[in-house]
Amino acid sequence: MSILTQHSVFTATLQNGPFAVLDDPPLPHPFSREAKAWVATIRHNQLLKTKYRAVRNQIFDLLGVNTFDEILALIHDKRLRANAAERAYLLLGNMFGLAGSTREVTRHLHEYARTADNVIRLLQSKVLAPYSAHIETTNEVVTAWDPVELLLMLFDERYHKKARFEAKRKLTLMALAGSIDQRERETDIAAKFLEFLEFLNAYVWSPDYKIGDLDIRYLHSVHDPRDFSCTAVQVLSEDEAGSVVLKPGEKLTLVKRRRFNDHGVDVPIYVTIRKKEPAAKVLKLLRKNEKNPASAVDDELGLMAVLNSVNDVKRFVRHLTRSAARAESFMTLEDISDTLTGGEYAGTATGSSGKTSMLKFFARTGGMRIEFILHTNRSYLNYIYQRDVAHDEYEVKRIFDTGVVEFLFPPDIYRLDLGKIRNHQLAWFRRCIEEG
Template sequence: MSIIDEKSIFIAMKQDGPFAVDDQILLEHPFSFQSRKWAKNFRQDKSTASKYRMVRDRIFDLLKIESFDEITDLLEDTERCEQLNPHAYSLLGNLFGVGGELPELKMHIREYMNTADAVITQLRSKVLAPYSSHIEISNEIEASKNPIELLLITFDNRYHKKIRFEAKRKLVLMGLAGSIDQRERETDIENKFSAFLNFLNQHVWSPQLKIGELEIAYLASHHAQSDFSCTEVQVLDAESVRNLPDLEENEKLTLIKRRLFQVNGKDIPVYVSVRKKDSAAKVLKLLRKNEKNPAVAVDDELGLMAVLDNENHVRRFVRHLTRAAVKAGSIMILEDVSDTLAGNLYGATAVGSSNQIQMLKFFARMGGMRVEFIIHTNQSYLNYRYQRGTSHDEYEVRRLFDSGVMEFLFPYEIYHLDMKQIRDKQILRFRKMIEQQG
């Protein structure tokens, strides 16, 4: 399901819908010619008509009006607009379950606005880096943290079409950020993340190491000419790397910082990356899933990726985790297990994912937490990083473009960017960066 097709739940953002941003807006006739023509189909599309009314009524409630005609007078009445602010902050605060006085409500809404900006900044920094100047947020919109101000900008002909679109986009992303914050408070995710880190430090990692102590190692690998898959990998220490000759074509040297865990008195090294998905990443996931409810779409708030030398060590690590959970006072239940380390096809369901990726993936439920685990061998990890068609950089491009998120956030008629063409260019760009770097 694409976020830009007829099943999109984000009707306010659709450029072929009743709230499309045109060159001019006539408040006496809130639809453009094209949108008014499209609106005639409401009788045949009851769902869209209902969604339109819901968005319209929400606008009216925030602005304390009964029709779009009243916005013209509102735009000219600065004092009245100022009086709307406490009303709007109170409504939005209650919507997201945020209590407190006006300053506290403003602080929370400002955080949601910052997350909305961070979504665009995140895309500018990597996936759309060569087009950063094309999609830069307008100064007027980036500076604004006031929902009433942004809402009125969308109806103000003094502002350019791009600015009016970005005001609307910021409000939509802000709403998603608010829902995510509410969900995080309900699930107590901050304390659970801290508890998970404490579980790892107290019960999983070797007691011979200090908390946070890491061993530097390198994966020296050779990759196939045909698809850049890893054909051979060797673990080297820092001293060995100093005397290593220059890398040849199709060779890579990858730094990993490894911890240790003990099994029967034997230390086994493991590279680990622990993460709590940030709010901007969660917003993008909601958009990719065409979903507004974080409880439905974001099931991987806490995650751990581990890389071990071989499949035997992988099995030992999983068993060590379950035993460590028991020591911590909770049984560990493994759910939604998928194991493709032996080479069988991965049951890819997410947009843009590859069925060729090799990994052990599961969710571990313990101590009131549910954590996503992705476990690799050295070889499968290097394929996850570098192999053509399965590398994470390529996946990140495919999932954002193929789900329609890029076109949703940066529609052609506003930004004049051909997203289908950019998609292919960016995949080639990341391939070049991967294969030409040592």
């Protein structure tokens, strides 16, 4: 389900529906012409009426008021506002399972606000980098962390429409950050991440080398001018790579490789550990149109590895299951997808390409469920460089095609032609990939 439809779980934040932020705050008299016109837009939609009541009640409960008129008093009376904030901290702390004093709860709220801001900064830093100034958040909203302060901005006529939308957006992102934090505390993901690293160092990587001892190697590759897929690849040492003069259609890619020992043979492997940061998890919830991290974020722990050949990939999978047994834990492989030797990748994510080659599975072991993505040198280079497959292009497609960009930066507020920007960014990343 699209995040932009009226059936979205984020209906209250949409700018293309009855909960849109308008030029004036939503505080007209209940029998005014504006209020009657607004009621007419949802009169025949039971779902929207139910959602409206739920949103209204949440606002009243958080602020401790019974009518919209009482909100004006909170805006202009610091003492009333401070009392409402103290009450809100207690309610939110209990909702997110935050034990401790008010100071502890506010520390978490600061963290949620920081994550909300980081969601926007993450997009500004890469996918929408050329448009960073266009989508910059209003200073007063960036510095705000108190949910009551942000909520009151929505009803304060001193704030421009853009600032009021950004306050509502920040509240939405903070709520998702809170859900993610609660999930991480419940699953103890930080401790499991350390256990995962300890398992790799103790049982998977070769004991003949020190932790962090990496071989510097370069993949010298030749690419097809039609789709920039890899047609040939050679592994070079640092010295060999230093003497290479690249021709058009060639790439030199650094890989820092570890080793694992399979029956007395050291097999080189480039590994990058994948642990999603909170801002990336928030974006994934938005892309999935979900508010529940338990059902939408299933790849909190992960590892991507690159080996020389398909045979080495198979050796690593077998070595992995044997290593788990030596660690006194059975390992099962779940949701296996293998397109390394042919076939089309059946990815369900918006923007993913059927041309993607990899072995992907989840390994359940030691009380953890870890996502593994395994590549050969050639499939890894295609993952970086091939047209319609490259991860940089995929990032642009999925953030635009799922509606997340329009959700976070609605055109009526930011005055951006998002279709044109999508095509521009795809062309820009493609140019960087092939010519950079």
